[in-house]
Amino acid sequence: MTEKHNQTALGDVAARTLSNATKTVPMLSTISPRWLVHLMNWVPVEAGIYRVNKAKNPNAIEVDCSNKDERELPATFVDYEEWGREYVLNAVNTVVDVHTRVSDLYSSPHNQIKEQLRLTIEVVKERQESELINNKEYGLLHNIAASQKVKTRTGAPTPDDLDELLTKVWKEPAFFLAHPKAIAAFGRECTRRGVPPPTVSLFGSQFITWRGVPLIPSDKLQVNKGKTSILLLRVGESRQGVVGLYQPNLPGQQSMGLSVRFMGINHKAIASYLVSLYCSLAVLTEDAIAVLEDVGVDNYYDYK
Numbered sequence: 001m002t003e004k005h006n007q008t009a010l011g012d013v014a015a016r017t018l019s020n021a022t023k024t025v026p027m028l029s030t031i032s033p034r035w036l037v038h039l040m041n042w043v044p045v046e047a048g049i050y051r052v053n054k055a056k057n058p059n060a061i062e063v064d065c066s067n068k069d070e071r072e073l074p075a076t077f078v079d080y081e082e083w084g085r086e087y088v089l090n091a092v093n094t095v096v097d098v099h100t101r102v103s104d105l106y107s108s109p110h111n112q113i114k115e116q117l118r119l120t121i122e123v124v125k126e127r128q129e130s131e132l133i134n135n136k137e138y139g140l141l142h143n144i145a146a147s148q149k150v151k152t153r154t155g156a157p158t159p160d161d162l163d164e165l166l167t168k169v170w171k172e173p174a175f176f177l178a179h180p181k182a183i184a185a186f187g188r189e190c191t192r193r194g195v196p197p198p199t200v201s202l203f204g205s206q207f208i209t210w211r212g213v214p215l216i217p218s219d220k221l222q223v224n225k226g227k228t229s230i231l232l233l234r235v236g237e238s239r240q241g242v243v244g245l246y247q248p249n250l251p252g253q254q255s256m257g258l259s260v261r262f263m264g265i266n267h268k269a270i271a272s273y274l275v276s277l278y279c280s281l282a283v284l285t286e287d288a289i290a291v292l293e294d295v296g297v298d299n300y301y302d303y304k
Contacts, residue, residue, distance in 0.1 A: 031122050034129045035216045041236040044248040053084040089278040096120050096273045130220040143283045148290040155296035157186040162210045165232040168290035177231040180217040181297040230292040241288040247278040
């Protein structure tokens with residue numbers, strides 16, 4: 001027969017009625033570092049339109065290395081294209097609704113309106129990075145010249161393949177951009193060949209490099225049926241590279257190109273906030289970007 005023991009001290013369940021749990025802010029698993037946005041050079045676009053002007057027939061510009069004689073110097077001029085390509089800023093918008101009763105009663109220790117807006121802004125910024133890569137009008141993958149496209153030799157991303165990309169963007173390449181699975185696949189190919197890539201520290205994080213150029217991960221580069229792409233970019237307006245575009249001086253501006261505006265409270269006591277982000281991207285010259293296509297990410301090896 002089991003003896004019944006009398007409780008001699010306060011139990012955990014009852015004790016918790018007098019205690020407060022330490023509460024975190026809401027976590028969102030889809031938030032990523034968004035390295036592309038950090039590494040891109042951004043240009044303010046005052047009127048919402050950015051025009052890229054180019055020279056026409058650059059090989060027709062004549063110069064001469066003068067000898068010690070009185071030969072006639074060549075006469076030349078630089079002609080321009082009559083109308084350059086214009087990029088119009090794209091908008092990523094949404095409206096956040098918060099019932100005033102909820103924000104009034106349940107905003108301690110964390111402000112409900114602030115957290116609703118914070119998480120929504122994170123999702124908007126994730127969509128921004130996706131659009132910079134995949135948008136059919138201005139996205140990186142849809143603005144690469146045919147001469148700047150490279151196919152993998154074996155399917156897996158090898159050091160030779162990345163070297164081929166470097167021949168396409170050899171003028172001050174800034175970084176490779178790839179899905180994390182593609183970077184892991186490249187690491188396996190390097191390990192197999194006995195040439196493990198060195199690492200570099202950027203923004204307090206470690207990135208592997210090839211020929212001194214970092215491989216930057218982004219999950220916005222899609223993997224379809226085990227295949228993906230690896231990009232190589234030169235960035236900056238002064239380098240005639242790839243530039244991000246944003247609208248400055250927005251009403252209610254929270255960060256670069258992003259604003260939050262209060263839209264009012266309706267008759268159901270719901271407060272609405274408009275979240276808007278205006279951005280685009282321009283490739284200033286064809287050799288500012290190249291792509292390695294048909295990159296396989298599912299090749300593995302047995303190391304002995």
